Amino acid sequence: MDDERRRISDALNRSLSGLKADPLLARRVIAEAKGETKMKKKITGGLILAIILALMLIGTAYAAFSSQVAAFFGANENTQLGQWLEQGKAAQIGETMQLGGVSVTLDEVLYRNRGLYAVGTARALDEKDVLVPGSLFYGAEGFQENGAAKELVDLARQRGGRLLNARCVPHQIGVDDGEMLPAGGFVFSDKRNEDGSLSFGFQVINGLAITEGKQYTLELSLQTMELTGNGVQRNGTEAYARKTVKFVPRAIGENAPAGNESAPDVDFDAAECTVRVPEAYRMTGTLPVCRAVKPDFAGIAATDWFTDQPVAEEWNLGGEVTYITADYGVLFASPESVFYTEYEGTFEEAQALTERDPEEAVYSQDALSREIAELAEAAFYRDAYQEALFGEMKTPHRDALYRITKKEAMERAEKILLRLGMGDYQCGFCLDMSVDRIREMGAAMEQAIREGRYLTDDDRALRYDQAKETDEGYFLYYAPLGLRGVNRGRFAMLLYVTAGGIPYANIRCEYLTGDIVEQPEALVAPDSVLPALARENSQTLSPKLIDRISGFALIYTPARANDGSGMLMTPTWHVTFRQRSSEHGVETEGWAEFNAVSGELLDASFL
Amino acid sequence: MDAVSGPNRTPEETLTDLVQRYQTALLRLCYAYLHDRTMAEDAVQETFLKAYRGLCQFRGEAEIKTWLSRIAVNTCRDARRSAWFRRVNRAVTPEMLPEKAAEGSPTDNEITAALMNLPIRLRECVLLYYFQEMNTVEIASALGVSQQAVSGRLKRAKERLRRELERSGRDG
Numbered sequence: 001m002d003d004e005r006r007r008i009s010d011a012l013n014r015s016l017s018g019l020k021a022d023p024l025l026a027r028r029v030i031a032e033a034k035g036e037t038k039m040k041k042k043i044t045g046g047l048i049l050a051i052i053l054a055l056m057l058i059g060t061a062y063a064a065f066s067s068q069v070a071a072f073f074g075a076n077e078n079t080q081l082g083q084w085l086e087q088g089k090a091a092q093i094g095e096t097m098q099l100g101g102v103s104v105t106l107d108e109v110l111y112r113n114r115g116l117y118a119v120g121t122a123r124a125l126d127e128k129d130v131l132v133p134g135s136l137f138y139g140a141e142g143f144q145e146n147g148a149a150k151e152l153v154d155l156a157r158q159r160g161g162r163l164l165n166a167r168c169v170p171h172q173i174g175v176d177d178g179e180m181l182p183a184g185g186f187v188f189s190d191k192r193n194e195d196g197s198l199s200f201g202f203q204v205i206n207g208l209a210i211t212e213g214k215q216y217t218l219e220l221s222l223q224t225m226e227l228t229g230n231g232v233q234r235n236g237t238e239a240y241a242r243k244t245v246k247f248v249p250r251a252i253g254e255n256a257p258a259g260n261e262s263a264p265d266v267d268f269d270a271a272e273c274t275v276r277v278p279e280a281y282r283m284t285g286t287l288p289v290c291r292a293v294k295p296d297f298a299g300i301a302a303t304d305w306f307t308d309q310p311v312a313e314e315w316n317l318g319g320e321v322t323y324i325t326a327d328y329g330v331l332f333a334s335p336e337s338v339f340y341t342e343y344e345g346t347f348e349e350a351q352a353l354t355e356r357d358p359e360e361a362v363y364s365q366d367a368l369s370r371e372i373a374e375l376a377e378a379a380f381y382r383d384a385y386q387e388a389l390f391g392e393m394k395t396p397h398r399d400a401l402y403r404i405t406k407k408e409a410m411e412r413a414e415k416i417l418l419r420l421g422m423g424d425y426q427c428g429f430c431l432d433m434s435v436d437r438i439r440e441m442g443a444a445m446e447q448a449i450r451e452g453r454y455l456t457d458d459d460r461a462l463r464y465d466q467a468k469e470t471d472e473g474y475f476l477y478y479a480p481l482g483l484r485g486v487n488r489g490r491f492a493m494l495l496y497v498t499a500g501g502i503p504y505a506n507i508r509c510e511y512l513t514g515d516i517v518e519q520p521e522a523l524v525a526p527d528s529v530l531p532a533l534a535r536e537n538s539q540t541l542s543p544k545l546i547d548r549i550s551g552f553a554l555i556y557t558p559a560r561a562n563d564g565s566g567m568l569m570t571p572t573w574h575v576t577f578r579q580r581s582s583e584h585g586v587e588t589e590g591w592a593e594f595n596a597v598s599g600e601l602l603d604a605s606f607l
Numbered sequence: 608m609d610a611v612s613g614p615n616r617t618p619e620e621t622l623t624d625l626v627q628r629y630q631t632a633l634l635r636l637c638y639a640y641l642h643d644r645t646m647a648e649d650a651v652q653e654t655f656l657k658a659y660r661g662l663c664q665f666r667g668e669a670e671i672k673t674w675l676s677r678i679a680v681n682t683c684r685d686a687r688r689s690a691w692f693r694r695v696n697r698a699v700t701p702e703m704l705p706e707k708a709a710e711g712s713p714t715d716n717e718i719t720a721a722l723m724n725l726p727i728r729l730r731e732c733v734l735l736y737y738f739q740e741m742n743t744v745e746i747a748s749a750l751g752v753s754q755q756a757v758s759g760r761l762k763r764a765k766e767r768l769r770r771e772l773e774r775s776g777r778d779g
Binding site: 005008009011012013014015016019020021022025026028029030032033138141144147 | 619622627635638644647648651652655656660719736738759
């Protein structure tokens with residue numbers, strides 16, 4: 001067995017070493033098999049609870065819940081989630097779409113704590129067709145579980161019908177007729193019912209898009225397809241549709257949304273906190289509210305910001321652009337992001353490989369510079385786990401590396417920020433990657449991979465011991481006030497700057513700050529948001545234990561305009577705190593962002 | 608290949624030998640699958656009972672470990688399908704793991720908890736790969752899927768484990 005498997009196998013066995021063999025097991029099994037005794041299943045607390053629950057639910061599977069959404073998630077995820085959702089607000093929808101031989105109805109949508117949870121039903125229009133839940137197949141692999149899938153395949157064959165799948169997910173969300181914003185990441189699940197229909201549910205949590213409001217607008221995206229007998233999509237059968245629904249959720253029965261029950265106070269010691277504010281706030285005690293402007297990075301990003309190599313190929317697709325340079329550097333730019341990275345070989349070699357073996361070409365070898373930047377990025381994401389990864393680094397810091405100084409690296413980074421309209425971003429992290437540090441960190445990374453402490457599916461050998469002086473550079477992070485995690489990392493720049501260029505860049509900025517819209521006389525005091533922090537945290541499904549406040553910072557983040565006129569960049573208190581998931585959990589850092597004009601929660605890591 | 612039965616061994620002797628050799632590994636496998644100690648013990652009992660009853664039909668088409676693992680996984684799958692299983696929150700945190708008898712580190716528990724919280728189809732493959740030290744051919748046989756499916760699931764599981772372990776101390 002290779003080292004990685006050995007390490008993980010040993011870790012598992014050590015963790016579960018408390019599970020011991022039963023010395024009488026063989027005797028019991030033999031006695032049972034011979035009919036001498038009946039093996040008793042042990043009664044657990046969970047089984048007793050389940051029996052009680054089953055008795056309570058006689059007659060209907062969902063009698064324990066008033067809301068279909070709560071019942072669905074309570075049955076398919078866990079009871080605690082269902083009970084938590086019952087304290088939200090829900091609306092019956094009943095809107096139906098038909099596409100690709102399937103009728104899909106959105107039954108109910110529920111709002112709770114910056115999240116929307118929805119359930120619906122899909123039915124085949126032709127009774128010969130058989131609906132297949134998404135859990136039974138996966139992409140090009142097709143059907144994953146032969147038992148259940150085989151039954152459906154046989155059923156379709158008997159009926160002379162098709163195997164169909166349908167998926168209804170959130171696309172954009174609006175509140176009180178305000179700006180429609182992308183829903184972002186969501187979780188979708190479905191299951192087959194006895195009558196052949198599919199029940200589905202999705203959940204989406206998004207502090208920016210899903211705010212407290214009266215009326216919600218939800219744009220749905222529906223996809224249907226036919227499957228082959230192997231569970232792979234049949235070519236040419238995919239169909240898409242969109243539908244918008246509006247609804248006003250109301251409290252579910254007598255369960256009013258949990259509101260002002262007392263939450264434990266958050267520990268706050270002003271002397272232990274950092275408070276960081278822009279100079280303008282220091283001088284005037286306030287900051288203006290501005291228009292949020294969508295950037296157009298795809299229109300301005302250029303390869304000569306990063307490399308002196310010429311462009312070999314350019315692709316444009318729906319507002320996004322990709323440039324590939326002669327030495328196989330790839331620059332991708334969308335309106336709000338810029339990525340640049342380099343690969344081994346040249347553009348011509350990559351083309352030849354693609355023609356010869358498209359599968360192999362997908363896995364182009366990262367250039368060593370990219371591996372070095374990833375090493376530095378691993379150190380940037382410092383926390384208990386990453387500190388265990390590298391330990392205390394022994395290599396001394398240097399303000400000057402091979403043909404580049406820290407000052408020069410920062411100047412080059414700030415030049416790019418100015419070009420992008422992000423000139424007010426500040427440096428929050430700088431790591432000098434000398435040859436010594438590259439090798440020190442690389443050795444630690446290799447050991448961590450061998451020991452199973454760092455998992456990677458990249459089997460290629462690491463090459464840090466091949467780093468030369470020309471690979472040295474500075475890894476830099478820029479963000480508003482240099483903070484981490486501003487609006488979930490959507491406002492940040494990561495760069496690796498060397499004497500030869502910038503072989504790695506990762507830049508995101510959802511909105512730029514535009515013209516002034518409003519000039520508040522004053523902003524709320526930073527500590528005045530702490531009761532709201534405690535309350536909002538207490539209302540989540542799994543509240544964190546907030547140990548203490550680390551600091552406050554005054555930045556700009558996007559929020560919908562109340563008058564429906566679009567998006568604003570509003571002064572925001574970004575609060576950081578130390579938290580644990582449970583009494584014995586590891587302490588980590590959390591954050592929350594509050595509108596500094598109204599004191600309202602905008603977003604938080606605990607949502 | 609292990610001798611399952613033969614002219615010089617009674618089924619009872621064979622079973623006793625199998626229990627002695629494989630009980631602990633199967634118990635840990637079932638626990639990692641079901642997240643519940645008592646259910647895992649039941650599943651192991653059930654596994655050996657089925658094995659005992661099926662000894663005469665075992666023709667040595669597969670390694671005994673593969674055969675037993677297949678029975679154990681199917682037994683665990685049946686347990687998961689029961690309605691009452693789904694009513695309980697089965698998410699695992701490192702603090703919930705059984706008290707260790709051997710020396711271990713917090714990282715062991717982090718890895719184990721992350722593995723136990725993988726989606727079931729990925730978890731099955733990972734448990735058989737790391738716990739039972741089976742290769743992809745054996746895993747494919749045990750689970751009744753293709754070897755390609757096993758490879759794909761292992762790859763996705765490793766990627767997911769890596770992300771979970773990187774995120775375990777970092778929110779937002």
